[in-house]
Amino acid sequence: MENLKPVLEMVDVKKSYFGNQVLKGVSLKVMPGEIHALCGENGAGKSTLMNILFGMPVIHSTGGFEGEIRMNGEVIDIKTPRDAMKYGIGMVHQEFMLIPGFTIEENVKLNREPLKESILGKFLGEPMKNLNRDEIRKDTQAALDQLGMDMVPADKVAGLPVGYMQFVEIAREIDKRGVKLLVFDEPTAVLTEGEAERLLAAMRALADQGIAILFITHRLDEVMAATQHITIIRDGAFVKYLNTADTNVTEISALMVGREVEVIERAKHHEASNEIVMEIENLEVNMPGEMVKGVNLKVEKGEILGIGGLAGQGKIGIANGIMGLYSATGKVTFEGKEVALNNPKAAINAQIAFVSEDRRGVGLLLDESIAFNIAVPAMQNQGKFLKKYGPISLMDQAAITENANKYIEELDIRCTGPNQNVRRLSGGNQQKVCIAKALTSEPKIIFVSEPTRGIDIGAKRLVLDTLVKLNEEEGMTVVITSSELAELKSVCDRIAIVTEGKVVGVLPASESDAKFGLLMSGITEGMEG
Amino acid sequence: MFKNKKFNIKEFLSENAVPVVFLTLSIIFVYYSGTQPAIIMNDVVARFARNAFFVLSLLFPVLAGMGLNFGIVVGAMAAQIGIYTALALELSGLPAVLLATVVCIPFALLFGFLSGWLNNKTKGQEMLTSMFVGYFAHGVYMLLFLFIIGGIIPINVYELVLPSGVGARSSLDLTQIKGALDSIVKVDLFTFVFILAALSAVITVANTIKNKKLDVTKTVLTVALVVVGVAGNTLPALSMFKRVVKVPVVTYALIGILCAFISMFFKTKLGQDMRAVGMNMEIAEVSGINVNKTRITANMISVVLSAFGQIMFLQNLGTLSTYTAHQNVGMFAGAALLIGGASVTKATVPQALLGTFLFHLLFNVSPLAGQNIFGSALIGEYFRVFIVYGVIALAIVLHAAKKASGKK
Numbered sequence: 001m002e003n004l005k006p007v008l009e010m011v012d013v014k015k016s017y018f019g020n021q022v023l024k025g026v027s028l029k030v031m032p033g034e035i036h037a038l039c040g041e042n043g044a045g046k047s048t049l050m051n052i053l054f055g056m057p058v059i060h061s062t063g064g065f066e067g068e069i070r071m072n073g074e075v076i077d078i079k080t081p082r083d084a085m086k087y088g089i090g091m092v093h094q095e096f097m098l099i100p101g102f103t104i105e106e107n108v109k110l111n112r113e114p115l116k117e118s119i120l121g122k123f124l125g126e127p128m129k130n131l132n133r134d135e136i137r138k139d140t141q142a143a144l145d146q147l148g149m150d151m152v153p154a155d156k157v158a159g160l161p162v163g164y165m166q167f168v169e170i171a172r173e174i175d176k177r178g179v180k181l182l183v184f185d186e187p188t189a190v191l192t193e194g195e196a197e198r199l200l201a202a203m204r205a206l207a208d209q210g211i212a213i214l215f216i217t218h219r220l221d222e223v224m225a226a227t228q229h230i231t232i233i234r235d236g237a238f239v240k241y242l243n244t245a246d247t248n249v250t251e252i253s254a255l256m257v258g259r260e261v262e263v264i265e266r267a268k269h270h271e272a273s274n275e276i277v278m279e280i281e282n283l284e285v286n287m288p289g290e291m292v293k294g295v296n297l298k299v300e301k302g303e304i305l306g307i308g309g310l311a312g313q314g315k316i317g318i319a320n321g322i323m324g325l326y327s328a329t330g331k332v333t334f335e336g337k338e339v340a341l342n343n344p345k346a347a348i349n350a351q352i353a354f355v356s357e358d359r360r361g362v363g364l365l366l367d368e369s370i371a372f373n374i375a376v377p378a379m380q381n382q383g384k385f386l387k388k389y390g391p392i393s394l395m396d397q398a399a400i401t402e403n404a405n406k407y408i409e410e411l412d413i414r415c416t417g418p419n420q421n422v423r424r425l426s427g428g429n430q431q432k433v434c435i436a437k438a439l440t441s442e443p444k445i446i447f448v449s450e451p452t453r454g455i456d457i458g459a460k461r462l463v464l465d466t467l468v469k470l471n472e473e474e475g476m477t478v479v480i481t482s483s484e485l486a487e488l489k490s491v492c493d494r495i496a497i498v499t500e501g502k503v504v505g506v507l508p509a510s511e512s513d514a515k516f517g518l519l520m521s522g523i524t525e526g527m528e529g
Numbered sequence: 530m531f532k533n534k535k536f537n538i539k540e541f542l543s544e545n546a547v548p549v550v551f552l553t554l555s556i557i558f559v560y561y562s563g564t565q566p567a568i569i570m571n572d573v574v575a576r577f578a579r580n581a582f583f584v585l586s587l588l589f590p591v592l593a594g595m596g597l598n599f600g601i602v603v604g605a606m607a608a609q610i611g612i613y614t615a616l617a618l619e620l621s622g623l624p625a626v627l628l629a630t631v632v633c634i635p636f637a638l639l640f641g642f643l644s645g646w647l648n649n650k651t652k653g654q655e656m657l658t659s660m661f662v663g664y665f666a667h668g669v670y671m672l673l674f675l676f677i678i679g680g681i682i683p684i685n686v687y688e689l690v691l692p693s694g695v696g697a698r699s700s701l702d703l704t705q706i707k708g709a710l711d712s713i714v715k716v717d718l719f720t721f722v723f724i725l726a727a728l729s730a731v732i733t734v735a736n737t738i739k740n741k742k743l744d745v746t747k748t749v750l751t752v753a754l755v756v757v758g759v760a761g762n763t764l765p766a767l768s769m770f771k772r773v774v775k776v777p778v779v780t781y782a783l784i785g786i787l788c789a790f791i792s793m794f795f796k797t798k799l800g801q802d803m804r805a806v807g808m809n810m811e812i813a814e815v816s817g818i819n820v821n822k823t824r825i826t827a828n829m830i831s832v833v834l835s836a837f838g839q840i841m842f843l844q845n846l847g848t849l850s851t852y853t854a855h856q857n858v859g860m861f862a863g864a865a866l867l868i869g870g871a872s873v874t875k876a877t878v879p880q881a882l883l884g885t886f887l888f889h890l891l892f893n894v895s896p897l898a899g900q901n902i903f904g905s906a907l908i909g910e911y912f913r914v915f916i917v918y919g920v921i922a923l924a925i926v927l928h929a930a931k932k933a934s935g936k937k
């Protein structure tokens with residue numbers, strides 16, 4: 001390894017956005033065939049650094065950057081994504097870069113379509129050659145097979161579950177020939193654990209072929225499991241270059257955050273009551289990849305209920321079905337009244353809130369301020385933050401700002417202030433805005449799917465704490481869906497385990513991991529359902 | 530259990546609401562106009578032939594995400610420059626049309642490039658930009674025809690210039706090229722149907738051989754065409770149609786070729802790039818597609834096609850109002866496309882053809898229908914203006930609303 005030349009070096013890179021210096025001299029070195037982790041808190045500048053590497057328009061429309069990029073020792077100049085691709089750089093962006101109206105195969109092969117001769121092409125040359133649809137299908141199928149994904153290449157991307165979309169992007173990157181360096185910007189943030197493992201396996205296979213991989217993730221166990229080296233940045237500044245073998249999760253998180261990170265503990269537990277606030281009967285949800293096949297579940301008033309289970313078993317589908325985002329059948333009763341299914345408005349009117357696992361696709365007005373985004377649902381559905389002057393109602397700017405400030409502090413949203421546009425936030429901080437938004441509408445019950453995905457290890461605690469606090473102080477019922485059992489156990493009162501689309505058991509959070517493990521594997525003997 | 534893909538009348542109606550409404554309206558108007566359907570048909574056949582190119586030319590900018598390109602008026606201006614050149618060289622008939630076509634191409638390419646470039650500077654506002662491009666180009670065009678023609682470029686043909694010798698006449702007689710394309714071959718409606726049937730049969734056989742499977746829909750279509758043809762030639766009720774309706778075969782053949790070109794085009798690499806750019810510019814750019822170049826190309830193709838369209842239009846009409854002939858081209862074509870059920874972001878060849886047909890049918894019958902229903906032809910006249918602007922305004926509002934809700 002020692003005498004190999006690095007594929008990529010980024011030297012003393014600096015970048016300012018509108019006078020706000022977000023990178024203050026970061027250096028990075030990646031060896032061929034290695035998986036290299038880039039770690040840092042939300043807003044540390046990871047995506048910005050990668051955007052520079054990929055020549056993204058957002059960098060060059062805001063004054064470019066300072067510093068040097070070298071590939072195989074040679075200084076290169078990357079001004080557009082086209083340049084980056086020419087040098088063999090591929091990238092899975094943090095936000096989706098897929099065209100929803102196109103099919104999976106059209107997206108995978110976008111601008112790299114195999115061509116074949118056509119009548120027009122004979123006269124007018126290359127651009128008028130026909131797409132070779134057979135080849136497109138074949139290559140796409142091969143890439144999907146390599147990832148072990150069972151998807152139909154001719155399906156439209158619109159309407160796919162997020163995890164699938166992520167795999168479409170990954171399929172696109174691994175299908176590229178002549179790639180020397182692949183960047184994955186938080187690819188696992190929207191994946192279930194099982195899917196994430198599949199992805200890590202695919203990444204290892206690529207690295208074995210000599211492709212260098214830059215991997216950004218907030219799941220430090222993935223960093224430990226998959227990478228050889230780690231670069232840590234904090235607040236736009238380089239902190240440390242580590243050998244993965246010589247470090248551990250505690251050290252990484254301390255370096256990222258700049259202090260020790262405490263373990264979450266919950267002060268007071270909910271007393272088991274028999275007051276049922278929501279009853280779910282025979283719920284079936286048609287969510288591809290997360291099919292729900294007849295769930296019966298009772299949610300107690302004021303509790304924090306966890307929904308866990310392995311990937312693809314249907315736990316994600318439950319909340320999506322209740323909220324009317326995927327077609328569903330069955331009966332859901334909330335506070336004695338039936339909630340109409342397949343009707344998102346009905347759920348919202350019943351004061352049921354939802355933080356989707358798909359935070360990248362849902363709900364943010366990117367060109368509006370943080371404050372406005374947080375206030376919108378409460379304003380639209382409950383008339384909050386409005387001042388009435390006779391028939392006219394105006395927005396109460398002061399109240400909106402105050403509310404935003406509260407959440408900026410509580411959730412540690414890294415921004416220049418409540419009036420900053422959401423587009424200019426880092427991915428993780430955008431997710432915090434989503435959570436603040438759901439909380440502001442003061443729901444009676446809130447469904448939170450994967451609350452800490454894509455959120456750094458320090459902020460994770462803040463988010464969970466906020467949920468616990470609202471539960472204790474406002475008596476809000478919370479239902480958390482998560483694939484991390486440890487996370488559920490640390491905050492929930494009871495945990496329901498979903499297997500094969502059904503609830504196979506509900507256990508107190510204090511039960512042993514072994515019992516949960518048995519449930520997840522589908523062994524239900526001796527337990528009530 | 531969740532989705533049944535059966536044919537659903539309600540869904541069909543709601544998805545095709547616009548053409549259905551206009552079709553119903555047309556039928557009512559045809560009835561009230563009190564005109565022989567055969568006579569209406571003959572007029573619509575001619576109008577369709579002279580307008581289809583404009584409407585089809587709009588498909589490129591729509592699919593490339595630039596909306597209705599009202600800027601195709603610059604194509605019409607290029608065509609008028611071509612025609613004027615042909616007249617100045619005292620050509621007539623087909624040679625005049627061919628020369629006009631050759632002359633208009635470089636102008637159309639240039640105009641298309643410039644307006645496309647401007648569109649790239651004002652992304653998101655293309656429809657507005659293209660409208661202003663039209664106004665601006667009109668000014669330049671006036672300058673050319675009022676002062677430069679005869680003033681700087683000498684014109685020796687007396688009928689083409691004002692008596693002062695400077696500036697083109699405002700109304701030019703195109704008798705010498707009238708029907709240069711249309712009159713090459715003209716057949717009656719049902720002979721034309723037979724030609725279509727023959728074509729359809731050839732395609733069906735070719736498809737069947739290629740796919741080794743009988744192409745059922747095309748077979749049915751062929752048989753239907755034959756039946757219509759036979760009926761038209763034998764049934765006395767249709768004899769009026771046979772006598773009155775004359776179809777300009779060459780013009781329709783050109784339209785057919787354009788339709789084939791468009792559907793082939795969108796199977797090519799460039800066509801795919803255009804669709805990608807139309808759906809999402811940012812992602813297209815990040816995928817390495819040259820967004821600006823693709824958009825300019827789409828605009829140039831559209832302007833060239835509309836120039837061809839204007840030549841076809843003028844050879845049918847037989848007169849040229851030098852200073853106004855181009856003016857409504859963009860608006861009318863846009864309205865026709867929308868009536869066919871297209872939106873400003875999505876359009877297909879069948880929608881363009883259906884829209885052209887419905888639009889011109891309504892255009893033909895609304896004055897008389899207005900006269901007979903309300904006792905005033907003016908109401909019918911207002912109505913057609915209302916259709917054009919109303920439909921366009923509605924489409925733009927719907928588009929804006931969709932864009933706003935799409936952001937959420």
Ligand SMILES: Nc1ncnc2c1ncn2[C@@H]1O[C@H](COP(=O)(O)OP(=O)(O)OP(=O)(O)O)[C@@H](O)[C@H]1O
Nearest residue numbers: 017022042043044045046047048424425426427428
């Ligand atoms: N387009 C933009 N305009 C202005 N500021 C921006 C823009 N994009 C990012 N920033 C700012 O740059 C800083 C770094 O953001 P970046 O997206 O690189 O963070 P990150 O490390 O990727 O975080 P995360 O883990 O949350 O994705 C943040 O403070 C963010 O607010």
Ligand SMILES: [Mg+2]
Nearest residue numbers: 047094426427
């Ligand atoms: Mg990021």
